[in-house]
Amino acid sequence: MIIFEKVRWKNFLSTGNTFSEIDLLKNKTNLIIGSNGAGKSTILDALTFALFGRGFRKISKSALINSINEKDCLVELEFSIGNNKYTVIRGIKPNKFLIYLNGEPLDQDHTVAIQQKNLEQNILRMSYKSFTQVVVLGSSTFVPFMRLPQVQRREIIEDILDIQIFSVMNDLLKDKVRENRDELYKLEGELNVQKQKIDLQKNYMLELEKKTQAEVERKQNKIIELESEEEISFKSIEEHNKDVSRLQLELTELSDVSKKLKKLYSFRTKVDQKIKSHQRDHKFFHDTEQCPKCGQNLEEEFKKEMILSTEMKIAELDSGYAELESSIEEEEEREKQFTHVSGRVIEINSSINQLNFQISSTRKIIRDIEGEIDELAKDNTDKKAEFEKLKILIESSNDTKTSLTNTKKDKDTLFVASKLLKDSGIKTRIIKTYLPAMNKSINKYLQGMEFYVNFTLDENFEETIKSRYRDIFTYESFSEGEKARIDIALLLTWRSIAKLKNSVDTNLLILDEIFDGSLDQSGSSDLGWILRNFDDSTNVFVISHKESMSDKFDRTLIVEKPKNYSTISEY
Secondary structure, eight states: OEEEEEEEEESBTTOOSSOEEEESSSOSEEEEEOOTTSSTTHHHHHHHHHHHSSOSSSOOTGGGBOTTTOSOEEEEEEEEETTEEEEEEEEETTTEEEEEETTEEEOTTSOHHHHHHHIIIIIIOOOHHHHHHHTEEOOTTOOOGGGSOHHHHHHHHHHHHTOHHHHHHHHHHHHHHHHHHHHHHHHHHHHHHHHHHHHHHHHHHHTGGGOSHHHHHHHHHHHHHHHHHHHHHHHHHHHHHHHHHHHHHHHHHHTTHHHHHHHHHHHHHHHHHHHHHHHHHHHHHHHOOBOTTTOOBOOHHHHHHHHHHHHHHHHHHHHHHHHHHHHHHHHHHHHHHHHHHHHHHHHHHHHHHHHHHHHHHHHHHHHHHHHHHHHHHHTOOOHHHHHHHHHHHHHHHHHHHHHHHHHHHHHHHHHHHHHHHSIIIIIHHHHHHHHHHHHHHHHHHHHHTTOOOEEEEOTTOOEEEEOTTOOEEOGGGSOHHHHHHHHHHHHHHHHHHHHHHTSSOBSEEEEESTTTTTOOHHHHHHHHHHHHTSOTTOEEEEEESOGGGGGGSSEEEEEEOGGGOOEEEEO
């Protein structure tokens, strides 16, 4: 378990040259309050900057430096794992990145990238994305689990279940598979060459008594035949190379398709959101007679103008949406073409490799035949010596056959291992094992917040949500308050599963403006009950505008910004 103990920072965002410090272990429940812009959420940016070298919010690294002092930006974070105490110090102007273990510096001779990899993989055993899903909920830049792509959902679950090792093993296995395939090609080639050598040696011994010019001519004709085959192979290689060059040009033209598709998908999402926004405005002016804020009646002419305006905007966006869909279809077709062309390049390169190996084998046979012609010309044949040569060739061939048999067995073993280590293999089996416990925990927390639905995640991390009356819903079909309850239930579940696996388990939980947004009074009350019933190892920090909640927390931290610098004081 990672126990975060203390974080302090200076010249970081709106904080001046005096350290702001928060003891993360002092109290079980903590409230951080302050006005907008005072720096309440700075703790989130400080934590992620110390651990991952980036702000939590979408802030560039240079923008993390206090804009008034413009130097000596520094964040220090203390945490412990078991009996080991760690301190991470990270700064800008000057750049600084230090990791201390029990007071002694680590990895000082390594690059920043290697230090960061060691911190995430070997010490924290947690990535930035896992941190945001297990430690933080509710920030404006936070992306809930249910809004993440399927691939990222899987990465988070694998981190929580501590099964990333299988992905590492799979990468290593791919190298073994390549080595095995190359060894098979090599042994099959050697066996083929040895067979031809044996055949030639046998023929040579049978014709040993007939060392005539005719025999010499026959072998010379064989060389001519082999050279002809060699020439054909060279021409085939030349044609294949031309094909590869042509296909690579096609690949170059198609190389931007993935980036274009991502942009188009993103733009489609934005257009869809705009359409929904105008539809809400249209419904509002169509159904509303009085201003909800001042209570005055809305003028009919004004309503008609707004309704017409939203209808025109929706029509315009619908037209653009259709064009966008057409563009996406075109790019998806280009993506299919890219995949097809890439496959052809691989196939042709494989053929080129086989032809080169064939040429090499043929050249070796030619050299052997030329040597035999020289022996015939000398006319000093030793039958016993030739028999020993044959014996050696056969023994060598048998050894190669044994190696080939063993390598084929290795291939079968590697194939089975590869099937197990794929995403659909052992990792999926482990995930399936934990899914019932995950779903049970999610529903427990939902019921604790009086949200009575049956929420189920499948092995692909797609949700099925059913009401008491068996109506089926999706995450996006719920209100923002209901989505918030689901997000909270998922976060708390990931924390409980992590605690079971002791993987990304941590004492720290930060809720950023959860009580200020979409949760209603009942939901806030239910969440408060859940938080109060956490075990003593959890330190909860709630960031809020609501000073009235201070009596519900063990400690209240007030963030103020007098004279352009943020300060933290304890209430």
